[in-house]
Amino acid sequence: MVKIARFVSLIPHMFLLLMSIACIFPVVLVVSTSLSNLQNLYTYGYTFIPKQISWDAYSYIFLDSAKIFRAYGISIFVTIVGTCLSVLLLAMIAYPLSRRSYVYNRPLMLFVFFTMLFNGGLVPFYIVVTRYLHLKDSIWALILPYLIVPWFVLLMRTFFQSIPGEIIEAAKVDGCSEYRIFFGIILPLSRPALATIALLSILKYWNDWWLGLLFIDNEQSVPLQLMLYRIMTNIQELARAAAESGIRETIEFPAESARMAIAVIVAGPMLFVFPFFQKYFVTGLTVGAIKG
Numbered sequence: 659m660v661k662i663a664r665f666v667s668l669i670p671h672m673f674l675l676l677m678s679i680a681c682i683f684p685v686v687l688v689v690s691t692s693l694s695n696l697q698n699l700y701t702y703g704y705t706f707i708p709k710q711i712s713w714d715a716y717s718y719i720f721l722d723s724a725k726i727f728r729a730y731g732i733s734i735f736v737t738i739v740g741t742c743l744s745v746l747l748l749a750m751i752a753y754p755l756s757r758r759s760y761v762y763n764r765p766l767m768l769f770v771f772f773t774m775l776f777n778g779g780l781v782p783f784y785i786v787v788t789r790y791l792h793l794k795d796s797i798w799a800l801i802l803p804y805l806i807v808p809w810f811v812l813l814m815r816t817f818f819q820s821i822p823g824e825i826i827e828a829a830k831v832d833g834c835s836e837y838r839i840f841f842g843i844i845l846p847l848s849r850p851a852l853a854t855i856a857l858l859s860i861l862k863y864w865n866d867w868w869l870g871l872l873f874i875d876n877e878q879s880v881p882l883q884l885m886l887y888r889i890m891t892n893i894q895e896l897a898r899a900a901a902e903s904g905i906r907e908t909i910e911f912p913a914e915s916a917r918m919a920i921a922v923i924v925a926g927p928m929l930f931v932f933p934f935f936q937k938y939f940v941t942g943l944t945v946g947a948i949k950g
Contacts, residue, residue, distance in 0.1 A: 692716070692918035699914055715915035719889060719923070725877070726885065732797065733882040737863040740801040744810075744859045745852055752811050753840055756818035757826075774808040787873060799873035800881060804862055810855050817851035818844065860931060865924070886920045893917075 686706055691699070695712035702709055720726055754760045755767055777783070783803075793799040821844065829839045845852065867883035874880055880888075893916050 688918045688921050692915050692922050694915055696915065712915070715919035718893075718916055719886070719919055725880075726882070728878070729880055729882040729885040732800075732879060733864060736797065736800045736881060737860055740804060740863045741856055741859040743801070744805045744807075745856050747805055748807070748810050748814050748855060749845065749848070749852065750840075751806065752814035753818055753844060755811070755815045770808050770811050784872060794873055795876040795879055796873075797879055800866070800869050801863075803869060804859070804866070807859075807862070810858065814848075814851055814855060817848060821847055857932070861928065864928060883924060886924060890917060890920055 683706070687704055690706055690708050691704055692715055693711050693713070694705070694708040695710060695714055698709045698712075751770070755763060755770070757763070778786075787799055787803070788794045791802075793802065825843060825847075826839055829843055834842070865883060867881065867887050870881045870884035871887075874884065
């Protein structure tokens with residue numbers, strides 16, 4: 659019976675181990691493909707271990723390394739500044755919404771929820787950003803549109819509501835102002851929620867190329883994702899034109915391995931960022947959903 663009980667207790671661990679392996683395998687396959695040359699891909703297909711390591715894809719992408727590193731810098735700046743401002747503003751909006759004593763709680767909550775269901779559309783959004791805010795070719799055009807996400811406000815509000823109200827009342831009795839309560843008590847207690855929102859904001863800013871496509875024409879201000887997207891589009895267009903014209907030298911461009919190399923370049927920094935938020939991530943998603 660003891661052996662059976664031990665075996666049964668190992669089943670969840672075995673299942674999680676298999677799930678972890680299933681998540682790691684695609685990453686290994688992407689890295690392996692990015693290091694494979696075109697001929698091996700045609701001959702052996704996708705393999706977890708490259709038959710012959712080739713850096714052709716990375717060499718092609720980094721032909722103009724100065725532009726790539728400048729785009730890296732822009733994306734890092736946008737991600738850091740946008741995430742910090744977004745988390746602060748989201749917390750400042752969600753906190754009064756979580757207080758029942760706030761007079762305009764319901765109207766403001768309706769306003770936030772309404773924006774989740776309806777928006778002005780792409781053309782009015784473009785006109786507001788370019789003609790009225792004058793953010794065309796400005797780095798702030800990559801930051802401001804994503805500062806306030808309604809779903810993040812609701813997530814933060816739910817977490818704030820799980821904080822016992824007695825803590826706030828005790829702070830008021832001790833003479834704390836609303837600003838002191840918010841910055842000195844509420845925010846330190848909300849680290850899991852803040853870390854969760856920060857991680858989601860980081861992913862949103864880092865992976866975005868749509869705002870750059872809309873508002874950035876200056877090559878000096880292009881973010882990393884948009885630049886890599888243009889590189890991949892150029893490779894595909896060259897391969898298509900070569901296939902139609904029968905130019906064999908152009909067909910040898912590492913189109914498939916370059917696509918995987920771009921995925922590695924984009925996803926690499928996020929693989930190092932996630933472990934710092936991991937211990938808060940699950941707590942931030944679950945604690946705020948438990949009310950009692």
